[in-house]
Amino acid sequence: MSEEADDRKGILPGGEAGLAFAETLAFLATAANGTLHEPKLYGTLRLMQALDRVAGAMEAAGLTDEALLVKAREIGARVTTLGFDQAAWEDFTNDAVQFFVERLHDTHPVSRDT
Amino acid sequence: MSGALPDSLPVMERILSRHVTRDFQERPIPEETLLQLIRAACAAPWGGGAHVGRYVVVTANLNLRKIRAVSPGMTGKPSAVIALCLDTGEAEELGLGSGQKTALYLALGAAMQNILLAAQDFGLGGCPIGSFHRGALRILLGLPESLEPVLMVAVGFPTPVDRPKPEPPEPDLSRFTHWERFS
Numbered sequence: 001m002s003e004e005a006d007d008r009k010g011i012l013p014g015g016e017a018g019l020a021f022a023e024t025l026a027f028l029a030t031a032a033n034g035t036l037h038e039p040k041l042y043g044t045l046r047l048m049q050a051l052d053r054v055a056g057a058m059e060a061a062g063l064t065d066e067a068l069l070v071k072a073r074e075i076g077a078r079v080t081t082l083g084f085d086q087a088a089w090e091d092f093t094n095d096a097v098q099f100f101v102e103r104l105h106d107t108h109p110v111s112r113d114t
Numbered sequence: 115m116s117g118a119l120p121d122s123l124p125v126m127e128r129i130l131s132r133h134v135t136r137d138f139q140e141r142p143i144p145e146e147t148l149l150q151l152i153r154a155a156c157a158a159p160w161g162g163g164a165h166v167g168r169y170v171v172v173t174a175n176l177n178l179r180k181i182r183a184v185s186p187g188m189t190g191k192p193s194a195v196i197a198l199c200l201d202t203g204e205a206e207e208l209g210l211g212s213g214q215k216t217a218l219y220l221a222l223g224a225a226m227q228n229i230l231l232a233a234q235d236f237g238l239g240g241c242p243i244g245s246f247h248r249g250a251l252r253i254l255l256g257l258p259e260s261l262e263p264v265l266m267v268a269v270g271f272p273t274p275v276d277r278p279k280p281e282p283p284e285p286d287l288s289r290f291t292h293w294e295r296f297s
Contacts, residue, residue, distance in 0.1 A: 023183035030184045030247045038245060046186050079189060 020057035027053055041086070044093065045079070051096070052076040071099050128231050135239025136190040138270030142173065143193045147236045151196065151269065154232035158224035161217050166205045167225050170197040170255050180254050185266065187245025192268035195243075196229060197251065198222050203260030222264050229267050239272040 031046040055072030058064045064072070078092055152169050160166070172178055172195045181195055182188050188195075200218055205211065210218060226242055233240045243266040251263045 019179070023179060026180075026183040026250070027186065030250060031186045033247060034186055034245055042186075042245070049186060049189065 015060075017057065017061035020053070020060040024050070024053040024057050044089065048075060048079050048093065048096070052079055068103070071096075128234055132230060132234060133239075134241045135270070135272045136241050136268075137273040138190050138192050138239070138268075139273050140191070141193060141271045143236075143238065143269065143271075145173075147238070148173070148194055148196075148269075150236065151229045151232055151238075154228040155196075155198070155225035158221055158228050160221045161210070161214070162208075164205070164208045164210060166201045166208070166210065166218060167222050168199045168201050168261055169225075170199065170257070171195075172197070172255070177254070181246070181251065181266075184250035184254070185243055185246035187243045188241075188266070188268055190241065190268065190270075192241070193270035194268075196267045196269065197255060197263050198226055198265045198267065199257065200262045200264055201260060202262050203258075219264060226265055226267055229269070233269055237271060238269050240267050240269045242267055 028050055031050065035043045035046055052072065052075055055064065055068065055075070059069060059072070075092075075096060148171050152171070155167065155169055156165065158167075172181060173193065178192065178195060182191070200222060205214070205218060230240045230242065246263075246266060248263050251257070251266075255263070257263060
């Protein structure tokens with residue numbers, strides 16, 4: 001193994017978490033490339049697929065709690081079943097935004113010191 | 115002809131009842147079953163009988179995960195993936211070069227449809243995948259330059275919740291059909 005490859009090994013460690021993050025990086029790059037030639041609506045779908053993957057990698061790394069896991073699984077399940085009902089998809093993504101923003105706000109409160 | 119079918123048209127019934135499956139059970143598919151799907155693919159019509167399709171069957175979990183990572187079109191977790199490739203090297207040797215490429219793609223599409231239809235006989239569901247990175251798949255499957263990955267089919271046993279979508283409306287055949295000349 002080359003010295004460069006050894007360096008890379010440190011960025012993407014083995015084990016389930018390393019594999020899940022490596023998969024997510026490959027997915028993100030693939031989606032960025034693929035959406036150049038896909039219908040416009042696929043962009044939003046790919047982003048929610050990516051969200052599902054990031055949540056999965058966070059779970060593998062032990063970076064999630066029960067509420068986030070439940071939400072991530074709900075998103076993962078609906079990504080595969082919602083199809084292209086644009087109105088339902090907009091509600092779905094709005095709901096996700098609300099969940100994650102409230103969570104961001106609650107878990108990292110702002111004070112005058114922050 | 116449209117609407118209800120008489121009992122004696124099983125192929126037509128298969129065609130009309132097929133739907134895309136994206137949610138699969140975690141259940142392996144017997145190798146013999148997968149070979150039957152390849153047999154169905156091989157029965158597709160190829161111009162001049164020159165079958166230059168090649169089918170790479172993937173069932174190993176880690177390999178499937180890697181393929182999913184470079185296939186945004188694969189939203190579910192299938193038990194197997196069949197990569198449908200064209201052997202462009204052999205096509206060239208047979209005189210089926212760039213001028214025949216469209217016909218070869220069409221033949222591979224027929225092979226894909228045969229796989230999807232045959233899958234139903236084994237209780238399997240399937241989903242054609244066109245959204246994947248060709249170069250990445252080459253790396254993961256060790257495809258030589260002469261083998262062009264064109265499509266993939268994800269197959270597996272449907273989950274109980276994977277119900278057929280609501281019946282699509284009966285197509286207005288007069289919109290798609292033109293008798294004798296286009297009008």
